[in-house]
Amino acid sequence: MMQNEKVKVYFPDGHLEKPIWDALITAGYRLGKTERGYLIDVDHPKLVFKQVRPQIMPFYIEMGKGDGGITGEDILQNWMLKSNLKNVEILEELPLRPTKLVVAISEEIYPDVYTIEDFKEKVGDREVFIASEFPEIARKYAEKHGLNAIVFDPIGKTEAALLPPMPEADLIIEITEFGTTLKENMCRIIDLVMDKVHSVFIVNKESLKDEEKKQVMENLVTDLKEVIESRNLVSFYFNVPNEDDLRRIIDYLTENGFDPTISPLAKGGAAVHIIVDRSRVKFLKPIIRGMGAKRIATSPVITFGD
Template sequence: MTAESQIILKLGVPKGSLEDATINLFERAGWKIRKHTRNYFPDINDPTIAASLCRVQEIGGYIEAGILDLGIVGLDWLMECGLEDKVVRIADLVYSKTSNRPCRWVLAVAGDAPYQSPRDLEGKRIATELKGLTSRYFDRLGVNVNIFYSWGATEAKVVEGLADGIVEVTETGTTIRAHGLRIIDEVMCSYPVLIANKDAMNDPAKRAKIEQITLLLEGALRAESLVAIKMNAPADNLDAILGMLPSLNSPTVSPLQDARWLSVETVVNIDVVRDLIPRLRKAGAEGIIEYALNKVI
């Protein structure tokens, strides 16, 4: 059997801003993607998957056409290309620890401009990379504007007097403020989404592979915000220690050779650990171990 005959699924890996986060996520889920410097077909440690590195703006179209079966795109570009109903949206992949946290597309104007709301921009010029989404946004508001495509340095368009406002992507708004601009509305919130070809979802072998990938990707994402805590707890203060421990279900409590002590293990949100460990120590817990998790299913 040749390598090609084993391939079940054609996977689109987004090139650009989502690239590193996607590769890291797949690795935590169990699939190692290794790029080559001279081509767009990375290796993957699964003979049933063929991976292609594609521009995020193009992946949705390739999946709709059946050139790819599965891929990750930004929700913004899925909507910009009008593909929401033409592909299957499998899962929202909100990366909490990586660089690809949810981002916002915002409407911004010069800091000293008189505009206070989108309706104040009636008849004005708006620069953006997302012409389709921006057009639908203003249409919903009933505001007539002149939208033109920005090929980059969008924030500078207002500064240079080429536009009265922009629709641009931001996480914190820092870059927009650094250009002397002011946000007056949020157009949409975007994050990575896993999408599939409709025919692929009707193919039993492909669907099974897609469901396997989805399960493990979501498990890897869930694990990003969690850690495991293990400790030795004095039996005479067990109830107090258990009362401090949030968990997915309930903590695991196991006997030790010394009946005065018990082993306690649980999974908690990473944000509570710095406050939790000192409290556990004060309550008599010893040998406290914290360790990272790859996946939580």
């Protein structure tokens, strides 16, 4: 990397903006929106953040206009189908909660349709309209299922294209997390296109050849991942008053991948501390309790967004 040259990273807007912003703040970055709102100030001498829609990032990075960015696997796949990107690759998958890419219809327009096979039987060979922000994925899906389809991008609010009266689309292919917005708009999911759609940090391959740029982006991604993963971790504390129980508990913890911190108690025995995934706590508590642990407690490792 040339002296004074910075690494340009595209910062996502939309639903990814807040979790990425919060993660970076928690990781120690100071961020601020500029007056125009597109450039994001960051207290890092080698980073420049510019905020754009995740849908355009693969194109910008393919053209060498930026070094990296945070987008979705679905967006990247749609671009790969459209343009066969040669200069873009995934550096890391981010541990944010994945979404799903689904096929949905209007319950009012198609009350008896529950599967894509039901839909095909209902429409036969007639022309159908598919609305999707992922038109290349939608075209591939239509071809796979033998649908005589016209695919269009509704430019946001995809589910609105299904709403009666006189909807613009027969089907939509849309991203969803829990399906709440679809249900609120009387849309029924009838098929799954992608089960787990992850957020990814994508990079320009030429930028990766520059070791300094590569290091800056790898450190940025590591900072993001460490904070995001910490949301699911808790500190797990307990006392072991009986010295005879302590060795047994330590052996159990180390055999199961933990590296406990042991502090002596004033009246004998020890206080034990480990870091554990929140989902394991309910299973670990009865085992540790049965081995002689007392005064078991947990606390968050990190408060996300502070």
